[in-house]
Amino acid sequence: MSLQKVDVTICGKSYTLQTKEKPSYYIDLAEMIDKKISELMEQNKSLSMASASVLVSLSLLEENMKISRDVDIILSDYNYLKEKMNSQ
Numbered sequence: 001m002s003l004q005k006v007d008v009t010i011c012g013k014s015y016t017l018q019t020k021e022k023p024s025y026y027i028d029l030a031e032m033i034d035k036k037i038s039e040l041m042e043q044n045k046s047l048s049m050a051s052a053s054v055l056v057s058l059s060l061l062e063e064n065m066k067i068s069r070d071v072d073i074i075l076s077d078y079n080y081l082k083e084k085m086n087s088q
Contacts (some may be wrong), residue, residue: 010034011049038058 006023007016008030033056040052046086047055 009052011037033060 001017002067003020004023005016005018007014008028009015010033015030017038019026036056036059037049037052040056041047041049044052
């Protein structure tokens, strides 16, 4: 599958990305990020766009890491139960 170019806008700045995914996927992601940054800047008027972007990035990464940990725990539990059932 070849790379497709997609233009997205976040906080009024345009970015051109290359992806194998559907362009609409990245457009949706960009809209969600734009919304999170805008909401944070609205809550704290003294934040710059760069600071708000860093804070949103940290928040999203934290959420991602928590989900990864949860998936690891679920997979571990699943494998334990699978082994237990196979040994009976």
